[in-house]
Amino acid sequence: xFKFPRSPALALESLRFYSxxxxxxxxxxVSELRKLTxxxxxxxxxxxxxxxxxxxxxxxxLQEDLLASGAAKAEKIKNRQASEGLISINVDNGxxxxxxxxxxxxxCESDFVSRTGEFVRLAADIAQTVSNIPKPVSGGxxxxxxxxxxxxxxxxxxxxxxxxVQSSITDLIAxxxxxxxxxxxxxxxxxxxxxxxxxxxxxNSIPNFTSLGRIGTIALLSYRSPRLAxxxxxxxxxxxxxxxxxxxxxxxxxxxxxxVRDVEADEETVLYKQQFALLGGEQSGLPVxxxxxxxxxxxxxxxxxxxEFLRWEVGQSSR
Numbered sequence: 001x002f003k004f005p006r007s008p009a010l011a012l013e014s015l016r017f018y019s020x021x022x023x024x025x026x027x028x029x030v031s032e033l034r035k036l037t038x039x040x041x042x043x044x045x046x047x048x049x050x051x052x053x054x055x056x057x058x059x060x061x062l063q064e065d066l067l068a069s070g071a072a073k074a075e076k077i078k079n080r081q082a083s084e085g086l087i088s089i090n091v092d093n094g095x096x097x098x099x100x101x102x103x104x105x106x107x108c109e110s111d112f113v114s115r116t117g118e119f120v121r122l123a124a125d126i127a128q129t130v131s132n133i134p135k136p137v138s139g140g141x142x143x144x145x146x147x148x149x150x151x152x153x154x155x156x157x158x159x160x161x162x163x164x165v166q167s168s169i170t171d172l173i174a175x176x177x178x179x180x181x182x183x184x185x186x187x188x189x190x191x192x193x194x195x196x197x198x199x200x201x202x203x204n205s206i207p208n209f210t211s212l213g214r215i216g217t218i219a220l221l222s223y224r225s226p227r228l229a230x231x232x233x234x235x236x237x238x239x240x241x242x243x244x245x246x247x248x249x250x251x252x253x254x255x256x257x258x259x260v261r262d263v264e265a266d267e268e269t270v271l272y273k274q275q276f277a278l279l280g281g282e283q284s285g286l287p288v289x290x291x292x293x294x295x296x297x298x299x300x301x302x303x304x305x306x307x308e309f310l311r312w313e314v315g316q317s318s319r
Contacts (some may be wrong), residue, residue: 009209020275024055026045026048026053026206029044029048029055029058032055033047033058033059033062036059037063037066037177037262039066040060043065044058044062047061047062047065047289054315055216064299066171066175067167067170067171069174070170070172070173070174070175072089072175073173073174073177074137074169074170074173074179077173077177077178077179078179080176081179082108082109082180082181083107083109083314084108084109084110084111084114084314084315085106085107085114085119085315086105086106086114086119086120086123086206086212086213087103087104087106087202087212087213087214087215087216087313087314088103088104088106088123088211088212089101089202089211089212090128090130090211091114091131091198091200091218092131093197093198096110099190099197100131100135100189100190100198101131101187101218102127102128102129102130102131102133102185102186102187102188102218103127103130103188103216103218103310103312104123104127104182104184104201105182105184105314106123106126106182107183107315108176108179108180109178109179110178116176117175118157118172118175118176119180120209120212121159122168123212124168125155125168126155127148127211128156129153130150130187131184133155135189140218140308141188141307141308142186142188142191142220142288142308143186144184145185146301147182147184147299150165150182150185151164151165151169152165153165155306167184167229169181169182178227184312194229195222195223195224195228196220196222196307197221197222197223197245197251198221198247200218200219200249201249201250201252201253202214202216202218203253210311214314215253215311215312216312217253217309217312219245219248219249219252219306219309219310220306220308220309221245221248221304221306221307222303222304222305223241223301224301224302224303224304225300226302228301231299240295244295247278247279247280249309250278251271251278251279251288252271252311253276254278255277256268256311257269258270258311260306260307260308260309261289261306271306272288272289273288274287274288274290275287279291292305292306312318
């Protein structure tokens, strides 16, 4: 009976010697390279020619070539207006000490490109990257993310590894030929308390990608009650809370709220003074604050507030 040699090295050599697998053809290698990089066929063939059909070397050659051509194209078109794009939101509602939310605006030149799978995935990945940023040790719940630092950060992605945010943007510019810019990014890091919850909503969301759209909001809400720990374990309470939180976020987006309670602002843009148009039911049309007061009273809460929110719209001036 044949036995493999005891030495791992000899065993490996024996496996190689007796292997019946055939080397992959150039056509197969080209196909695999294109799947990994989305490179044109002519570029994939050129990469294999330049590296004597060494797959790993060809992959590295392609990645470097795409980055170089992307950088050149990005420099050439950097002054072209990029006013289309998407708002992308990533919410991590983990424990009370880990919940976070990220919001980013990624711009391109045309609405068509903003709806393509590659652009959508990149916007989602960048929001995921922002949500992985550690909570700031000081400051408020909302913090603006430094774009220069973010662009040099590794992209958090399930389908792309070893790339930074900037190189991923540059790579996409090379493939689609449009100017793409990361306009802004922010992180919501609530205080470490079960009394705070994060909510979000996106309007004109992308099919199969409900975390991306044209207008979006992330909001920080607070609940106060001696029984809060028990209430947060009740499915009925959580379902009611999530329903109202979503309605509040839809109100912020749909009725263009600018502030929570600013007494000096136009009443039409103050959330608490707006008629609750996006709630539905008997309370629809009542002031938002009144609806919230009645809701908290019915559930025995001592307090229920919208603490802060961000409302972003593609191409809109920052407030």
